[in-house]
Amino acid sequence: MVTRKNGHDYKISDEFWTKIKPLLPFPKPKKKRGIPRKDDKRIMSGIFYLLRTGCQWKALPRCYGAPSTVHDRFQEWQRSGLFEKMWQAGLLDYDEEGLEWEWQAIDGAMTKAPLGGAGTGANPTYRGKKGTKRSLLTDGKGIPLSVVVDGANRHDKMLLKGTLDAIIIERPSHEVTQNICMDKGYDFPDIRELVEEYGYSAHIRRRGEENIRIDIPGYRARRWVVERTHSWINRFRRLLIRWEKKIENCLAMLHFARAWITFRAAGLFG
Known part of the structure; x- marks a missing residue:
């Protein structure tokens, strides 16, 4: 690129x-x-x-x-809205070879936000200093489908609905079964109901199961793809620490990074 x-x-x-x-x-x-x-x-x-x-x-x-x-x-x-349009164009380009809607994954990640601003809050993992959380949904290969930003003190479950609503291209309706993989932070009855309302089959590790080894023939871990995508995003050093006070500018930078990731995955450049 x-x-x-x-x-x-x-x-x-x-x-x-x-x-x-x-x-x-x-x-x-x-x-x-x-x-x-x-x-x-x-x-x-x-x-x-x-x-x-x-x-x-x-x-x-x-x-x-x-x-x-x-x-x-x-x-x-x-x-x-240019940077979001770039990301959307990348997704449509990539979808020509097929987004993997069957297995999606969602997770949140926190970053420091020393300048504060909208969408920041006390970071519980960093002595209560200002931080921000991005909630990210990906397809089965880790291609980013949606993102929302809020304060670091917001629980992942509180961002789920907004993240599912923020998918920037149309989801298939009934053509393919859609599963969503989530960690134990989403293990709540109301979350399971919400995911079902959105047409997903939930795959949520229950509390206490995170370190249990699974020996099931044909089983394949799938939630790691969203964690890898968070890692890809952190390679953009402007996103490793949030320096934008305005949440709109923060999102624009995130959308630019996602456009680059998506177009690269589509094979536009090496």
Whole structure:
């Protein structure tokens, strides 16, 4: 998707740009003549550089343009919903070879959020400091289907309905049996009822079973795929710690990362 030079050059490939360019909103007409609008592809590469490296906006290399220009374009595209549309386009592209709806998995992961903001709360695993939780649903291969963000102090079960409602492409209705794999944090009667209402067969480890070895012919562990996807996301250093105060900006960065993961899985680039 990107070419790198000496670790400082993240240029979006022509193949990826061809996919996402039609999704860009039309730029607003300028009221006055002035400096021509900076190249969109270069600006997108700058945003990707920041997403991958985790650097501050003001530390962006000037080859991508002035940091303020890149940030302004990010805000413009965030407000237009571009990054979610990119992720959705990646899913539709990937679905041509078949999303694995039969076995889905869901899990939450917490990250630090030192600057606070909406969708943060006291992190129970980090001395009560500000943190955020992302609840992620994937298909059977770990392709991200939906994500919601809330405070780190929110229990996973409280985010389940929002996560299932946030799937950004249409689920198959009755064409395929859909199972959902969850850990013991979802082991509640109301959660089992909710999952059934959404048309899933629940596979939830009961409390005390996490360390029990299963020796069943043909049994295959399936929940690990969502944990692996959380690990993929953490490779984007901007997401390893949440630096965005605005939840909309946080989600935009998450959507960009998911678009990259999905298009890569679809074989668009190596």
